[in-house]
Amino acid sequence: MAGVAGTAALAQMPADRAAATPRPSGGEYPFTLGIASGDPAPTGVVLWTRLAPKPYEPGGGMPARRVGVRWEVARDEGFRRLVRTGTAWALPELSHSVHVEVDGLDPDREWFYRFRYRDDVSMVGRTRTAPTATAGIGALSFAYASCQRWDEGYFPSYAHMVREDLDLVVHLGDYVYEYGIPADGGFRRTAVPEQLRAAPRDLDQWRMRYALVKSDPQLQAAHLAFPWMVTWDDHEVQNDYANTRSQYEGDITALRLAAYRAWYEHQPVRTPARPGAQGPRIYRRLRWGRLAQLDLLDGRQYRSVPPCGWGEAPACPGQDDPSVTMLGTDQERWLYDGFAHTSARWNILGSNVMMGRLDHDGDAGDLLWHDAWDGFPAARRRLTDAWVRHRVPNPVVVTGDWHSTFVNDIHRDFDTPGSPVVGTEIVGTSISSNGDGEVYGPYYGPMMRYNPHIRFFDGDRRGYVRCHVGRDEFRAELRMVDTVSRPDAVESTLATFAVENGRPGAHRV
Numbered sequence: 329m330a331g332v333a334g335t336a337a338l339a340q341m342p343a344d345r346a347a348a349t350p351r352p353s354g355g356e357y358p359f360t361l362g363i364a365s366g367d368p369a370p371t372g373v374v375l376w377t378r379l380a381p382k383p384y385e386p387g388g389g390m391p392a393r394r395v396g397v398r399w400e401v402a403r404d405e406g407f408r409r410l411v412r413t414g415t416a417w418a419l420p421e422l423s424h425s426v427h428v429e430v431d432g433l434d435p436d437r438e439w440f441y442r443f444r445y446r447d448d449v450s451m452v453g454r455t456r457t458a459p460t461a462t463a464g465i466g467a468l469s470f471a472y473a474s475c476q477r478w479d480e481g482y483f484p485s486y487a488h489m490v491r492e493d494l495d496l497v498v499h500l501g502d503y504v505y506e507y508g509i510p511a512d513g514g515f516r517r518t519a520v521p522e523q524l525r526a527a528p529r530d531l532d533q534w535r536m537r538y539a540l541v542k543s544d545p546q547l548q549a550a551h552l553a554f555p556w557m558v559t560w561d562d563h564e565v566q567n568d569y570a571n572t573r574s575q576y577e578g579d580i581t582a583l584r585l586a587a588y589r590a591w592y593e594h595q596p597v598r599t600p601a602r603p604g605a606q607g608p609r610i611y612r613r614l615r616w617g618r619l620a621q622l623d624l625l626d627g628r629q630y631r632s633v634p635p636c637g638w639g640e641a642p643a644c645p646g647q648d649d650p651s652v653t654m655l656g657t658d659q660e661r662w663l664y665d666g667f668a669h670t671s672a673r674w675n676i677l678g679s680n681v682m683m684g685r686l687d688h689d690g691d692a693g694d695l696l697w698h699d700a701w702d703g704f705p706a707a708r709r710r711l712t713d714a715w716v717r718h719r720v721p722n723p724v725v726v727t728g729d730w731h732s733t734f735v736n737d738i739h740r741d742f743d744t745p746g747s748p749v750v751g752t753e754i755v756g757t758s759i760s761s762n763g764d765g766e767v768y769g770p771y772y773g774p775m776m777r778y779n780p781h782i783r784f785f786d787g788d789r790r791g792y793v794r795c796h797v798g799r800d801e802f803r804a805e806l807r808m809v810d811t812v813s814r815p816d817a818v819e820s821t822l823a824t825f826a827v828e829n830g831r832p833g834a835h836r837v
């Protein structure tokens with residue numbers, strides 16, 4: 329595990345300092361979007377960057393040919409003890425992004441990495457490898473986050489996150505949003521260049537949207553400090569889309585392909601996530617010794633159109649059709665196979681949307697939110713049945729999407745009174761989406777009386793969830809900032825919940 333001091337020092341090393349380094353060759357600094365690492369394994373990790381000296385121009389200011397980028401991995405922050413180096417191609421068809429899948433590293437320790445292009449050296453990132461499958465039970469500290477609409481606020485949570493002693497950051501989607509951006513930057517009150525304002529439709533526009541979001545120094549610092557595991561939700565393509573279908577415009581195959589490609593180009597993910605004949609395939613599994621298994625889900629690419637309607641709608645018989653799916657056949661098979669063979673004490677699902685029931689109107693009707701698992705109850709039952717059938721130890725779901733916090737008991741079947749609690753879900757709020765407004769508390773808060781399995785709800789604070797996973801307990805702290813209208817917000821813990829080994833359901837501590 330990293331020392332806190334080392335992590336904090338990295339966090340304080342601003343991207344600007346690297347950008348101010350004199351360049352003998354005269355070109356412009358190419359690492360404007362930062363560097364990142366992700367998808368840690370026992371012997372390796374992915375290193376990412378994108379060469380973009382002019383990130384707000386098509387082509388990023390790079391020549392339309394491939395160029396070599398040198399990468400280095402060292403044991404120490406000063407790069408005196410290099411352990412792996414190489415040169416990767418940055419291709420124009422991938423916007424000169426680089427995804428280096430480093431292997432041959434020792435398990436369960438921290439590493440430092442950087443890139444060189446011509447005379448320019450990137451900032452230094454810190455990453456780590458996972459423990460081996462046979463390692464002692466150990467411990468895991470991670471944070472999870474979601475929903476960072478750029479024009480609805482700054483990202484101060486990331487500045488706080490980098491001061492933590494974390495092994496990993498999990499991002500559960502809505503890393504970018506597909507909407508147009510106002511000229512005055514919305515809540516940020518920062519002038520936005522014209523070419524960045526339009527709702528992205530083609531690949532170059534999506535690339536510029538990622539460039540805008542990745543220009544945020546607090547987000548860059550969080551990527552520098554920890555390896556990330558990233559999945560997507562709807563806004564990486566379009567609000568509430570399902571598979572290739574949109575409620576606004578029907579078939580969105582072309583839009584989705586451009587959006588998925590830009591996502592791959594800007595995230596520290598492995599080759600299967602690259603769109604092509606075999607993919608993108610982004611659902612994947614992290615094993616952390618015998619302590620934890622994290623299954624990161626793709627709840628968008630394969631899902632059925634919600635059978636009872638888009639968004640808030642009454643339940644309907646169509647939802648019980650066994651062909652209705654959230655994850656798709658292949659992902660379900662992969663997931664349950666992982667359940668069958670897990671040897672982990674904590675079995676964590678990273679879900680883009682909420683698994684727990686939210687009854688909107690009690691006995692008065694059947695209103696539910698059909699974009700979440702409530703629109704797919706038969707698929708949800710297959711999943712909870714698989715937990716039970718395979719005796720999966722300690723299922724815990726960590727979730728994004730809602731811009732609100734929920735702590736939920738997951739019942740085996742929400743439609744059967746008295747059905748046992750078989751899992752726990754903690755829905756983290758947004759990094760910035762919904763800004764400082766009072767939006768969801770007044771709307772969803774009064775519904776809690778219909779939902780006794782929801783142990784905690786907070787509608788409108790912004791932040792992330794910090795988790796400490798140990799032998800006996802999964803502890804989750806709800807870390808909240810007091811505003812997203814400024815980057816220097818104050819952070820505090822709103823509440824802390826714990827799940828005890830062998831007892832599904834969280835309790836407040």
Ligand SMILES: [Fe+2]
Pocket residue numbers: 474475476502563729730731758761
């Ligand atoms: Fe969101």
